Each structure stands twice: as C-alpha cells, then as structure tokens.
Amino acid sequence: MTSSGTLGRTTYYVLTGLVAVTFLLPILWVVVTSVSPNSASAQTDGVGLGNYSALARYGEGLGSYLWNSVIVSTVAVVTALVAGAMGGYGFARFAFRGKNTVFLLVLSILMVPYAALLIPLAVWLNEIGLQNSLVGVGLVLALFQLPFATFMMRNAFSAVPRELEEAALLDGCGTVSAFVRVMLPAVRAPLVTVGLFVFLVAWNDFMVPLFLVGPTNAPLPLAMVNMRQQTMGVIDYGITTAGVVVLAIPAVVLFLSLQRHYIRGFTSGAVKG
C-alpha cells in the first residue's frame, strides 16, 4: 500500500507528528515536572533536583528500595533463564515419558490468572520459609514468565542443527559441557530476549510484592505507591514524579538499546497483556 492517494504528504507528516507527540508528551511532562519547584519538598527556586533529594531521604531511603528492586529482578531473571534454557533444551532434544504433560502444564500457567494465585501464595510462601521475602517475589515473577521463557527457548534450541552438538560430543564433550559450551552460545539472542523481558516485568511489577511483602521490604514501584498513600491526604507530587523518572530510566534505556529483542518478545505471542 502506498499512501499517495487520499493522504497527502503534508497531512501524513502532521498526523504522524501529532501521534508521536501524544505518546511522548506525558513522559516529557513528568521529567520536566520532577525538576521543577512545584512541591513542598523542592527547596530551590527554578530548576533543581530538590524532588530527587527528598525522594532519596524518604522512608527507608531510595537506595534501600532500589536494592530491593535489584534483588527481585536478579532472582527473577536468573531463575527464568536457568529454568527456561535447561527446560527448553530438555523439551527440544530429548524423548521421554511425561514430557508432553509437563510442557502442557507449563503452558497452562498462561491460562490461570495470577491475581487468583496471589492469596494462596501469600499463605504458602510463609509455610515454606519465604515469608516477606524478596527472593519469593522474584521466584513467583519467574514462574509467571516461565511459559514465555520455555516456549521461546524450546523453539530456539529446535532451530539449532543437531550436527552442532553431535560434533561437540564427538570432540569429547559430555552432555553438560556440550550444553554450556556449544548450545547456549548458539541461542544467545533468544536468551537476551527472555532476560530483557523478565527483567522489565520484574523491575516494573507492583502487584506481586503488594501481596507478598511488607512495606519495609518493598521494591521501588510498591514503595512509590506506599509513599503516596502514607502521607494522609497531603500528596507530595514532587517525590512521586521523581520516583516515576527513577523507575522509568532503566526500563526506557534498556528498551531503546534492545528494541529489536523487545519486539521479538511481543510477537512471540506468549506474553500476557
């Protein structure tokens, strides 16, 4: 389809320009607002980082919430990558009884709304010694991304020619070293896709920690929402906007640098909307 017909060149550019501005404007606004002196906590007049220093001192301190986010994201990414890569290889390359049952079970995670599992998980994690635990939050987030990770990695391993690992085995590699030294490097790109996706989900997630950990153990998104609610009617929008920017920076930077992987993740269709 060429658009030489009804849409003139100028109309087209005006239209696309308007669309781009609509999507970017809220982000630009929050960045500008976060450095403006429009809240009680900003101590300087004019542009400044007052909101950010207020944010840094808030509650347990920004550093502690960021650290909680780092723990949750790391556990989620490592778990999803290990289970996804090993599982994907197992499902792609070996024949064994029960394989299809387990694979279907993994896919059925997609069907079950995770909101419905958070109440029992809150009780169950206490039972298995993961009460108020960021590791628990990370593991739960990894579980919900497991269908995506497994599916993606199984397809990636299936696409690798069998000769590659046969050659490795002939050269004296065991199954494990053939997997680690030959197969994993061959699926580097899908591994990055899975890792990026799980990181963004874990970094941004608010609901799982809301159900599973207390306010002192909050990752940054939950901490931001808690902050807003604890100030009893007086909402410090300066801190809120600064927090949104701090949360957005890693996500947007990663997105911009790894856009291609991100889109591949979307279109593989196993992502929950």
Added chain:
Amino acid sequence: MVTHIPAAAERVATDAVSGADGGRRRRRTRERRDALRGWAFITPTVVLVAVLFLAPIGLVLVMSGSQWSLLGGFQGMNSPDNFRNVLADPLLGDAVSFTLRYTALTTVILMPVAFFLALLVQESRRWNNLLRTAILVPSALGIASASLLFYALYSPQIGPLNPILARLGLMDLNSSILGTPGGALWATVVLIVWRFAGYYMILTMVGLQAIPRELYEAASLDGASRITQLRRITLPLLRPTIAMTLILSIAGSLLAFDQFYILTKGGPNNSTLTVVLLIYRYAFETKRDLGMAAALSVLVLVVLVAVSVLQLRALGVSRKEGDR
C-alpha cells in the same frame, strides 16, 4: 583407566552377538539415558511448577472452603459459606458490572487505535522507525509507573489537564478529574490506551505483514479503492490477529488491578471497583478474610480459564484459516 576395559569389552561382545537382540538392548539403554537426561534438564521447571503453581492451586481450593482469617489462619472447614458470602455481597455485582463495562470500553477503543497506528507506521518510510519507537516507549513502563505518572498528570495541584478542562467548561477548576465516577473511568481508559497501544500495534503489524502484497496489486489493477481494499482484503485476512488481540485485551482488562488501586482505590463511592480489587479488599482491607478472598479467586480462575479456552479455540480456528 581399568574401569573402561569391561565396558569396552562388553560393547565388543554385544557387537559380536550383533543380531536384533543386542541392537534392541542398546536402543533401550539409549532411551533410558535420554529420558534421564531429559528429566534432569527439566528439573528446575518441574520444581518451580510443582512448588509455586500446583501447590497454590491446591491451596486456593482448600482455602475457599475454609474459615481462614488474615491474622488467625486456618480455623476449620466451612464450605460452602465463603462462596455464599461472596455471592451475597452487593459489592460483587457492582464490581462485576464495572469490570465488564471497563473491559468493553478499553477493548472497543484500544483495538481501532492500534489498527490505525499499525496502518500508519507499517510502511517503511524514513520517520516510521522513530514513530514506532515513540509509540512503544510507554510499553517499557510498568502499569504501576504509568499509573503514578497519570495520577500526577490528573492532579488538581500540579496537573496541566485540570486548567484546560476547566477552561473548556468541562469541570470546576478545583475539583479532581478522578473525583467523579465518569471522570475516573475515562481517565483510566486513557492511561491504558496510552500504555498498551504500542503493544497491540506491533501485534497487528505482524498480522498485516502476513497478507500477500499481490492481493493489493491485483485489487488496484481492478480499480478497487483503498477503502474497498481495506474492507475486502485487509480486514478479512486480519481476522485471526484481531481475534487474538481481542482476547488478550479482554483477558487483561478483566483482571485490571494496578491502575485502579493506584488511581482511584475503587472510588469514588466504589464506582471503579474491579473484581480483583475486591479480592484484595476481602483479604487485606475490609474483611481480612482470606477464605472469602480465596473463594472469589476460585470464581475468577474458573471464568478466566473459560476465556482462555475460548482463546485457544479462536487461535485453533485461525491456524486452520492460515493453512487455506
């Protein structure tokens, strides 16, 4: 070193015997070894699924039939009291009808917007990569961050929208956009469309790219207008994609939580209470009753699994159409 000799000798022996028997035995040991390796590789998956998926599903079923308070824990079975209490709660009807209304509204707006954007950025023009990126950037934000962002944007104190809407005569300068039921609903829909349009745009684009170019060329030669081409070629061939995005959007909106927890907490006057928000309230706010929360979770689970089965069937249909 020594241990290798018997193994080698055995291998020589079986080779010497050759015949069908040895071959079968060798095949059988290979199969057993394969099975062991397969299970070894999927062990982390099996552990995760068993501990964090199957166990909580079992537990939610037990909890839904038990008296189970937030602080007191398990206090005996009471089935089916929780279900009776949940179904008797007038808030459930409100939550279900609001959730359905919200789902319909979001889907009806999101789908055409995504379709329009996909048509707009589909061609490879110089600026289209940048435009695509701009539309996708909100998808990199979490729903919680996006909600906090819009919470500030909608605020009467610092939000730029309040003065604009007031000047247009749509509201009082000092009242809040989120302060009326209608305002809160629309404000949330705008947020969600902003956040998800790029995601659905990409899915739609993949569908558009699967349509053979020759169809359009042939239609142009036959003198079909662009509107006719859209109606007769694009929309029918895009049906599987539309079905998929539709069901993704419906399933996602039925579970709406973050945006309402953050923007409205279900207010004003419970007018934006969603079903999942009600689960949260039962468990941690009003009732502190995990049994009731579990019962409502089971109801949500059953409904959503039904929606997913529908999804699988729709995708199954689409695969058949793709083969044709």
